[in-house]
Structure formats: structure tokens, C-alpha cells
Amino acid sequence: MSIPQDRMDQLLKRFSMMETQMASNPDSDTYVKLASEYSELEPVVAKIRDLTSARNEADDLKSMLDDAATDRDMRELAEAELPEIRERIEELEKDIQVLLLPKDVADERNAILEIRAGTGGSEAALFGGDLFRMYERYAAGNGWRVELISASDGEAGGYKEVIAMVSGKGVFAKLKFESGVHRVQRVPDTEASGRIHTSAATVAVLPEAEEIDIDIRAEDIRIDTMRASGSGGQHVNTTDSAVRITHIPSGIVVVQAEKSQHQNRARAMQVLRSRLFDMQRQKADSDRSEARRSQVGSGDRSERIRTYNFPQGRVTDHRINLTLYKLDRIMEGDLDELIGALISDYQTALLAQMNEGF
Numbered sequence: 001m002s003i004p005q006d007r008m009d010q011l012l013k014r015f016s017m018m019e020t021q022m023a024s025n026p027d028s029d030t031y032v033k034l035a036s037e038y039s040e041l042e043p044v045v046a047k048i049r050d051l052t053s054a055r056n057e058a059d060d061l062k063s064m065l066d067d068a069a070t071d072r073d074m075r076e077l078a079e080a081e082l083p084e085i086r087e088r089i090e091e092l093e094k095d096i097q098v099l100l101l102p103k104d105v106a107d108e109r110n111a112i113l114e115i116r117a118g119t120g121g122s123e124a125a126l127f128g129g130d131l132f133r134m135y136e137r138y139a140a141g142n143g144w145r146v147e148l149i150s151a152s153d154g155e156a157g158g159y160k161e162v163i164a165m166v167s168g169k170g171v172f173a174k175l176k177f178e179s180g181v182h183r184v185q186r187v188p189d190t191e192a193s194g195r196i197h198t199s200a201a202t203v204a205v206l207p208e209a210e211e212i213d214i215d216i217r218a219e220d221i222r223i224d225t226m227r228a229s230g231s232g233g234q235h236v237n238t239t240d241s242a243v244r245i246t247h248i249p250s251g252i253v254v255v256q257a258e259k260s261q262h263q264n265r266a267r268a269m270q271v272l273r274s275r276l277f278d279m280q281r282q283k284a285d286s287d288r289s290e291a292r293r294s295q296v297g298s299g300d301r302s303e304r305i306r307t308y309n310f311p312q313g314r315v316t317d318h319r320i321n322l323t324l325y326k327l328d329r330i331m332e333g334d335l336d337e338l339i340g341a342l343i344s345d346y347q348t349a350l351l352a353q354m355n356e357g358f
Contacts, residue, residue, distance in 0.1 A: 003096050008048045015045045044099045051092040058085045098347050106207035106281070107173035112274045113146075113205055116161045117154065118181065120199025125154025127184045127308075128201040130331060132162050135175075137333025144168030149267055150256055163271065165208070175205045177342040180305035187311070196311060200304075208270075209277035216273065222246040223265070243268050250276065320345045 018034050018041070025031055061078045064070050070078070115131050117124035139146045144166055151162040166175065183200045191197065224244045243264035244255045252275050256268035307316045308327060315330050315338070316323040322341050324330065330338065 003093060003100070008051075008096075011041065011044060012048060015041050044096060047092055047096045047099065051089065051096065054085055054089045054092060058082065058089060061085065094351070097351055101347060101350050104173070104176075106176075108170055109172045110165060110167040110208040111172045111175050111205050112149070112163065112208060112271060113166050113175065114161070114163045114203070115159060116202045116204075117159065118200035118202050120184075120197065122154055122156040122158075123184075123188045123197055124199040124201055125160050126156060126158035126188075127182075127199050128160070128162065129154065129158030130184075131182060131201055131203065132159060132164070134331050134333055134335070135166070135178075138335045139166055139168070139171075139333075141333055142168060142171075142174070144171055149271065165270075172205065172207045174339050174343075176207075177339065177346070178203050178305075179205050180303045183304055183307045185307065185309045185311070204278075206274040206278040207281070209273040214273045214276045214280070216247070216269070216276070220248050221272075222248060245269065245272055247272055247276065250279065252276065252279075317342065 015038070018038050022031050022034055022038065061082045064074060064078045065082070113132075113135060115128045117128045120127070136146050145168060147165045147167065149163040149165055152160040154160050181200050181202050183198060185196055185198050187194055188197050222245070224246070226242050226244060242255060244253060245265075245268045246253050252272060254268045254272045254275070256264040256271070303319075305317060305319055307318070308331075309316070310327065312325075313327045314323055314325045315327050317338060320341055322338070324337060326334070
């Protein structure tokens with residue numbers, strides 16, 4: 001289904017009007033207000049102009065073929081070029097459709113990354129540590145910053161739980177499909193018989209919430225200051241005054257233990273706000289028609305989304321039935337192919353829904 005011509009004409013007209021307004025008043029409030037919309041519309045307009053050019057070229061080639069006076073050499077050239085131009089037109093039409101898909105308002109936000117060891121005991125904690133390092137390396141490759149919020153170390157290494165803030169451009173847009181259960185199949189270092197064990201860790205990626213997103217009333221929270229104790233390693237046992245915040249209406253509990261009690265409270269509120277914001281987004285998704293939701297975008301924390309099989313050197317994402325035999329590179333943070341495929345599948349699903357009239 002192609003984009004209606006009148007819709008593209010409207011976009012071109014709007015873009016031209018913005019260019020004129022911004023050029024005539026470069027220092028005005030109008031410029032600032034239009035700048036964001038202009039930057040979003042610019043790539044769409046570039047594709048529309050490319051599409052118009054390609055369509056004109058296709059029309060010229062077709063006219064050449066329809067003209068009985070066209071000589072043999074020119075006809076052969078037109079016959080060879082027309083299929084390529086038509087293929088280019090299809091690609092441009094799809095590109096424009098993707099650019100015009102409804103935007104997730106959280107896509108450009110930072111994200112809170114939470115990883116928790118699941119079934120598998122010490123091996124699950126080790127795997128949790130491996131996943132965290134994988135995301136750290138992926139973040140570094142994208143120029144993002146990873147700031148540890150809290151961590152509880154596993155007895156044999158890794159993490160029972162680790163929470164971090166990932167900051168940078170378009171963080172949530174790329175990481176949001178990582179939420180779910182990640183399963184690992186490998187022989188633990190402690191396994192003398194060489195038997196393969198299956199363990200799991202749960203990943204949650206939450207868009208960073210701002211105070212304007214979530215209003216937390218003082219009467220809805222209980223704040224307890226307590227002595228940090230129990231296993232948790234160097235990241236937890238750095239203070240005698242951990243902070244626990246309980247959000248009474250939702251039952252969400254956030255514990256933060258760092259050297260500064262003031263910082264503990266601020267960090268805990270930051271995590272609480274983001275969890276409430278995520279819960280709000282999840283509810284909004286579930287309230288919509290099931291036909292408008294894709295499997296990739298469901299964000300179901302209990303869904304097994306991916307298996308990392310070390311003996312076979314493969315990673316399988318079960319949502320899109322994609323298997324890659326480059327586990328070592330993926331664990332080193334080479335996630336572009338996986339995440340790119342997930343984004344593409346999600347966009348394809350949205351396009352299909354739009355074209356069916358939802």
C-alpha cells in the first residue's frame with residue numbers, strides 16, 4: 001500500500017512553509033518551536049523527493065517503451081532499467097511509510113536496565129553478569145554512558161541483581177525489545193562431568209521517567225532507613241544506611257544502598273518513578289486491541305525471548321525465529337544484527353496493521 005499523493009503533497013507544503021518561517025526569523029521563538037518538527041520531517045521529505053524523481057524516471061522509461069519510434073538500443077536500455085527503478089520505488093515507498101509510523105514518545109529517552117538472576121543458582125548469577133557486560137559493550141559501541149545504580153553480587157561471581165542507567169541518544173528505542181527472559185545453555189566451570197546446564201536471567205528495560213510523567217504523592221510512599229546487610233558484595237556493603245521506598249498503591253519496593261543517604265533516596269525515587277511509568281505504559285498497551293500489538297513489542301517480562309547456546313555457538317531469538325551462529329561476538333556487544341531485526345519486524349507488523357485499516 002503506497003502513501004497517498006495528497007498526503008505527501010501536504011508534507012512537502014508543510015516543510016516548505018517551515019523553511020520559509022525559520023529562514024525569515026532565525027532568532028525568534030517560532031524558530032525554536034519549529035526546529036524539532038523540521039528535523040523529524042527532513043528525512044521524510046528527502047525520501048519523498050527521491051520517490052518523485054524515481055517515479056518520473058519510471059514514467060520516462062515507460063513512455064520510451066510505448067513509443068514505436070524508439071530504436072532497439074534505447075528500448076533494450078529502458079527494458080533493463082525499468083525493473084530496477086520500480087524496485088527502487090517500492091523501497092522508497094516502504095521507507096516513507098516507516099518514517100511516518102507513530103512514534104513511541106519514549107524512544108529518545110535514557111533507559112533503566114535491570115537484570116535479575118532466575119533459575120539456575122550461581123550459574124544464573126554468572127549469566128546475569130555476562131548479560132550486563134554484553135550491554136555495557138553494546139552501549140560503549142553506541143557512545144552511550146552506563147552508570148551503575150545498584151548491584152547484588154552472586155556468590156560465585158556475576159550478579160543476583162544489577163540496575164543501571166543507560167544514557168545517550170535513542171537508548172530506549174534500541175534496548176526496549178530486550179525485556180524478557182534470557183536463557184543460557186552451557187557447561188558451568190564447576191561442572192566436572194561436562195553436563196550442560198540451563199539457567200535464566202530476566203531483563204527489564206524501562207524508559208527513564210521525569211517528574212512531569214509520574215506524580216508520586218507523599219502519602220503514597222513509605223520510606224525506611226535501614227542497616228545494609230546480607231550478601232551483596234562491594235556494591236551493597238558500602239553504607240550502614242540503605243533506603244527502602246515502598247509505593248503503597250502498587251506494592252513496588254525499591255532498595256538503594258550507596259555511601260550517601262541523600263543519594264540513596266534520589267536514586268530510589270528515580271527507579272520507582274521509572275517503574276511506575278513503565279507500569280502505566282504496559283497498562284495502556286494491554287488496554288488497546290490485541291490486533292494492534294505485536295509480539296516483539298509486548299514487553300512481557302515473563303516471556304522467554306532468547307536462548308544463548310554455548311556448545312553450539314548460537315543465539316536464537318524466539319520472537320522472530322532468528323538464529324545467529326556468532327555467540328562470541330554477541331556476548332562482546334555485537335547486537336546490531338539482532339536488534340536491527342527486531343526493530344524491522346516490529347515496523348513490518350505496524351505497517352501491516354496500518355494497511356489493514358486498524
